[in-house]
Amino acid sequence: MKIALDPTPFHHSHSLLEFPQLAAELGYKYLQLTPHQDMIPFFTRPKADDDLVRQFRKACTDASVEVASVLPVLRWSGPDETMREAAVRYWKRAIQITVDLGVNQMNTEFSGRPEQPEESEAAFYKSMEELLPVFEREGVHVAIDPHPDDFVEEGLAALRVIRGLNSPNVGMTYVASHTFHMKDDPGAIMRAAGDKIRVVHVSDTMNHHASHGLRYITNPPGNAVRVHQHLKIGDGDVNWEEFFGGLGEIGFLDRSDTVMVSSVFAENESAHEVSRFQLQKMHQFAENAQGRRSHAMATT
Incomplete structure (x- = not known):
């Protein structure tokens, strides 16, 4: 398992090449x-030319750091x-940058769009008819997150959509801070x-269903909003023993092709300290989960 940093909290203070x-x-x-505005921004065409991609790859080599995953x-x-x-055109360029x-x-x-689920699913599969051969030809795997406010937000429903593609090059991203939007048991x-x-x-969040749905209040009541946070481990309601235990059970923690990302966005003012804290906690929880699994296997 590769443990990676999401540098989003540092976009305001550091350049891409830093x-x-x-x-x-x-x-x-x-x-x-x-x-990132200089590489692959939200929603628009990637802005990096081949020279910037080479510069970024060299910066990684110089720092002895690897890119574990690219997220458009x-x-x-x-x-x-x-x-x-x-x-679809932007995706093709993003895939080339990744390669x-x-x-x-x-x-x-x-x-x-969640209010247009059938139309959105049809659009997704249509896009994949063109993109899936590119992923497969380039040997790139793409993992997809059912993000709050997507056309599919629930965990098992998202898995069904992924299975419908019938490709080993497509899998799932599990975001801990989306736990309470995914409906199903983690x-x-x-x-x-x-x-x-x-x-x-890996980031924490409050359970917005708690307190009879009054953990968060929006006005007027009934607004079509999705509320979650990306807090550091322990600052929310995610059950981390369950999360890491589940990953241990399916072998995620032992594989060389899996990626665990610290994705705390709520504490930019202490981002350095939080990033170090997250790294320590991820190692600790992973080691504990692996230890419990090994002990359970030895006693059965």
Whole structure:
């Protein structure tokens, strides 16, 4: 398992080419390359030319840091056909950047619109008819997150959409801070997905269903909003023993092709300290889960 830093909290304070050295200074050997205005921005065409891609790869080599995964967020499931077609073109460039960086793992979101689930699913599969042969030809795996406000938000429902593609090059991203939006029991999702889970994001969140749905209040009541946070481990309601135990059960923690990402976005003012804390906690929980699994296997 590769443990990676999501550098999003440092976008305001560091340049793109400074991220690899920053990750190394914080103790990480890997980076997740998330949307950035100079590389692959949200929703629009990638802005990096081949020279910038080479510079970023050299910065990684110089810092002894690798890119574990590249994360674009594009409107490939959007019901608007013009924007969907554009997103497919942008995806092709993002895949090429990923390959040129020497990376074979991507992760992303389903996107689309929850109020238009059938239209969005149709758009997703149409985009994949064109993109799946590219992923397979380039040897790139893409893991997809059912993000709050996507056309599919629930864990098991997302897995069914992924299975419908019938490709070993497509799997699932499990984001801990989306736990309370995915409806299904975390262990049930992990067991059903198995080795299709290739990327997990580690950050905490409050359970917005708690206190009879009054943990958060929006006005007027009934607003169509999705509320979650990306807090450091222990600051929310995620059951971390369950989370890491589930990953241990499906073998995620022992594989060389899986990626665990620290993705805390809520504490930029202490991002250095939080990033180090996250790294220590991820190692600790993973080691404990592996120890419990080994003990259980030895006693059965």
